[in-house]
Amino acid sequence: MIRIEIDGNAVEVAEGSTVLEAARKLGIDIPTLCHHAGLTPYGACRLCVVEVEQRGRKRIESSCTRPVEPDMVVRTDTDDLREYRRTTAELLVAQCPDSKPIRELAERLGVQNVRFEGRGMECILCGLCTRACQQKIGTPAISFIHRGVDRKVATPFEIQSDVCIGCGACARVCPTGCIAIEDMGNKRVLRVFNTELELQACSECGAYFAPQRMIDRLKTETEVTEGLLTRCPACRRQAIGAVLRQAMR
Amino acid sequence: MVVSLLKLTYNELVEQLNDDDRIVVWTCNDCVRYCGLGGRDPLDALADRLEADGYNVIHRELCGISCNRGLVRNRQTHPATKPIYQDATVIIPLVCREGLETLAFVFKKQRIIDTVETLGLGVYSEETGMRLNVPLEETGLEPSIDGYDLAELAEQRGLHTGPFVAGQKAKAK
Amino acid sequence: MLLRPLERSSNEGPELKRVYLVPNRCLGCEECIEACKREHDWVACNYIEWVNRIYPVQMVCNHCAEAPCELICPAGAIHRTETGAVVVEDDKCIGCTLCNIVCPFGIPKFSEEDRHAIKCDQCAERVAAGKEPACVEACPMKALTFAEVEDYEAERRERTARRILEVGTCLRRFVAKKES
Ligand code: SF4
Ligand code: SF4
Ligand code: SF4
Ligand code: SF4
Ligand code: SF4
Ligand code: FES
Helix, strand or coil: CEEEEECCEEEEECCCCEHHHHHHHCCCCCCCCCCCCCCCCCCCCCCCEEEEEECCEEEEEECCCCECCCCCEEECCCHHHHHHHHHHHHHHHHHCCCCHHHHHHHHHCCCCCCCCCCCCCCCCCCCHHHHHHHHHHCCCCCEEECCHHHCEEECHHHCCCCCCCCCCHHHHHCCCCCCCEEEECCEEEEHHHCEEEEEEECCCCCCEEEEHHHHHHHHHHCCCCHHHHHCCHHHHHHHHHHHHHHHHC | CEEEEECCCHHHHHHCCCCCCEEEEEEECCHHHHHCCCCHHHHHHHHHHHHHCCCEEEEEEEECCCCCHHHHHHHHHCCCCHHHHHHCCEEEEECCHHHHHHHHHHCCCCEECCCEEEEEEEEEECCCEEEEEEECHHHCCCCCCCCEEHHHHHHHHCCECCCCCCCCCCCCC | CCCCCCCCCCCCCCCCCEEEECCCCCCCCCHHHHHHHHHCCCCCCCEEEEECCCEEEEECCCCCCCCHHHHHCCCCCEEECCCCCEEECCCCCCCCCHHHHHCCCCCCEEECCCCEEECCCCCHHHHHCCCCCHHHHHCCCCCEEEECHHHHHHHHHHHHHHHHHHHHHHHHHHHHHHHC
């Protein structure tokens, strides 16, 4: 265990924890955007900055990537930090002026009006979707392509992905909400990634419930009973309910 | 099971509401569900319609057995719902007479809209739906094994079979 | 490649309490669902299934041994607590829906608003505080019990034995009447 001080409070956390985790343990709210507790830290948005004092030297660092070290003294809410965060938030609003979560975050951080010329896109290149997809789902379906101002998240060559399983994790971790996933009839459509996936119909009720490719991967890579994967969750509940009812007569 | 019919139509119901009312739509989930006037689907259908018509529905309450005073009072005192009932000005109940009186007993500060008429006891079966078998004395009807059809009763007495607003699947399970 | 194969076991520790349905008592009144909602920010994690459209059966997470949802979760967001409940950690969940697809009972659901999976946590906070889960406490028909499987089974055996005894006495009376 390592003992550090944050905003005057002492806290003990396991070795290898980040400053952000330590602060959250104390209930201190540090704004974050590119951080997700289920994914590896990335340090792209710089909203989570804190002031770290060690051996008399003060530095501003992003708390989501900074591991704790003994005798650290951390401040999370100085004037400098507030100013830093506000500037960062202004840039973010300029980047995606239409995103409601970003606007709300910026307002919370004290941004009054946007000073920078916007690029008018919604993705803030935080890399959460690519991390979720590559590290957790284990598919190279999406990644960053191009450089500089053209940099964006897309499938290779920006054409229909042949590995995306349509799980929707990318959309659900995206903080700006710029990845829309729609189910239309027997298709799941990820418009931003030019990708359409066939959905599987439930063998009982006929409702489309999961992408074919996701089911195929579950069949080949796990030991989930195949019979299970032909039924939608609602029909599974019905079937088990009927069994329970039988057993209770 | 208790057999109840609606006294009002949707239009007559909204006449009793004001624009600044903070409304709780309340349904029981037992007898009235089988009568087709209460339960989750009629609750949602009515609340959706009220919202669409610009009324301020602050809460949708489903109470399993609304003639049970303990369960009703539980809503009044539970930390999650207490503020809602302190704030509400009117309750639209989809319950039977007994439930209505229980609500009126527990919620003294709110207007409880008089929505239902209870006719007696009946039996539900899947083929015939709910039928009235043991009418209350004041209805002047004789007890009957075969039972009385609810739609016919409604027509004779100027009442309405539920629900207020036909939802997608607004029939008893 | 990264879909975690079913290999880890988390079924360690003592036999633990679960929510069980007592036969033939459930009314389908959904008080249990409403109680769960009040406890969990207005999203319920239990269901009432209507078998043959007239028999209500309350369905709740089984907190499976070697829980498929726990094993599949690629983000490691599902784990077993000390009280034996299989729970989702909201902030770790990446919303991949896999737990929903592999659960044999169709229990986990999704909150599109909060963008993470939701499933029964067996009222972790209440149980830690020594209370019964909300659904068990709320059921007006006492159709739910929170017990260890052995206690539940013992009670069930006793109830069945009593019923057989009752039927026996009825029969005798019936036969006796006929003779007279
Ligand atoms: S939906 Fe496709 S692109 Fe998005 S995380 Fe899942 S596999 Fe990756
Ligand atoms: S509260 Fe009890 S009786 Fe009502 S639906 Fe739930 S389990 Fe059944
Ligand atoms: S969610 Fe499903 S798989 Fe997971 S523990 Fe509950 S019943 Fe088992
Ligand atoms: S949806 Fe969330 S909890 Fe479920 S498997 Fe995916 S990451 Fe795990
Ligand atoms: S045990 Fe708690 S979380 Fe689980 S279904 Fe019952 S009320 Fe909901
Ligand atoms: S949350 Fe730490 S840099 Fe984005």
